[in-house]
Amino acid sequence: MVAAAAAGGLDPMDARRIAEEAGGDLDDQVTDLGRSRFDAMVERRRAGEPLQYVLGSWGFRSLDLLVDRRVLIPRPETEWVVEVALGLLPDDGEVVVLDLGTGSGAIGLSIAAERWPRARVVLTDTSPDAVAVARANLAGIGRAGTTVEIHEGSWWDAVPASHRGSLDLVVSNPPYVAPSDPLPPEVADWEPGAALIPGPTGLEAFVEILGAAAGWLRPGGWIVCEIGETQGVDVVALAIAGGLVDVEVRPDLTGRDRMVVARRADQPDGAHAVRA
Ligand code: GLN
Numbered sequence: 001m002v003a004a005a006a007a008g009g010l011d012p013m014d015a016r017r018i019a020e021e022a023g024g025d026l027d028d029q030v031t032d033l034g035r036s037r038f039d040a041m042v043e044r045r046r047a048g049e050p051l052q053y054v055l056g057s058w059g060f061r062s063l064d065l066l067v068d069r070r071v072l073i074p075r076p077e078t079e080w081v082v083e084v085a086l087g088l089l090p091d092d093g094e095v096v097v098l099d100l101g102t103g104s105g106a107i108g109l110s111i112a113a114e115r116w117p118r119a120r121v122v123l124t125d126t127s128p129d130a131v132a133v134a135r136a137n138l139a140g141i142g143r144a145g146t147t148v149e150i151h152e153g154s155w156w157d158a159v160p161a162s163h164r165g166s167l168d169l170v171v172s173n174p175p176y177v178a179p180s181d182p183l184p185p186e187v188a189d190w191e192p193g194a195a196l197i198p199g200p201t202g203l204e205a206f207v208e209i210l211g212a213a214a215g216w217l218r219p220g221g222w223i224v225c226e227i228g229e230t231q232g233v234d235v236v237a238l239a240i241a242g243g244l245v246d247v248e249v250r251p252d253l254t255g256r257d258r259m260v261v262a263r264r265a266d267q268p269d270g271a272h273a274v275r276a
Pocket residue numbers: 075173174175176177187195196197
């Protein structure tokens with residue numbers, strides 16, 4: 001079955017993953033149902049649909065997340081954003097964490113699962129479709145989900161006012177692609193445009209997020225945003241303009257600038273320190 005699909009032009013690893021998903025069995029002893037599921041998935045993959053959507057789920061850190069065309073596919077670089085964000089949290093005590101524009105829920109649900117039960121996590125998304133996927137994934141993480149709340153709405157509009165000034169950590173992988181940026185067809189043709197492109201410059205979501213973050217963080221609280229690798233200077237400037245301090249661009253594991261980290265000053269009049 002796998003060999004036949006691979007002979008038909010499919011990447012052998014993709015064919016193997018599809019076979020596992022279709023029948024849980026890699027030899028040719030499959031049921032008719034397994035066979036027809038396999039054929040349907042192979043057909044979708046051949047038509048160019050990303051493997052993650054064809055399979056319907058994808059691994060992200062410790063989680064197996066439902067993913068479909070309503071949300072961005074969780075990416076390895078975002079796993080590293082979560083790693084950095086977790087490292088900013090104090091070792092003990094309860095924290096409140098916000099994932100702005102959560103999509104599938106990958107970032108916030110990972111933090112809830114990995115810090116359970118000592119992280120209360122708020123997830124938001126402006127897309128009702130994304131909220132539906134995040135809710136399904138919340139249901140899938142079991143008891144770690146008891147510390148999670150999800151709200152629909154645009155950026156800070158979605159966050160309950162009771163969290164103002166009290167967040168320990170905000171994490172976001174917002175849309176940051178400019179319409180002029182080249183995207184591979186597998187991304188441009190299949191993933192939700194609103195999760196990729198925020199407006200004409202690619203910086204519009206950072207303007208919203210970093211413009212108001214200082215009012216939502218507790219004194220000393222951190223914000224971590226995933227960025228495009230050429231956006232460091234612009235996003236640092238937005239963070240400073242938003243009154244944040246200790247603003248820093250961080251590289252990913254391959255040395256590319258892929259996130260900006262900043263915090264609210266401990267003192268309201270704290271000095272601005274920039275390390276970029
Ligand atoms: N890294 C994604 C891509 O370029 C973009 C993700 C985003 O805009 N948040 O494919």
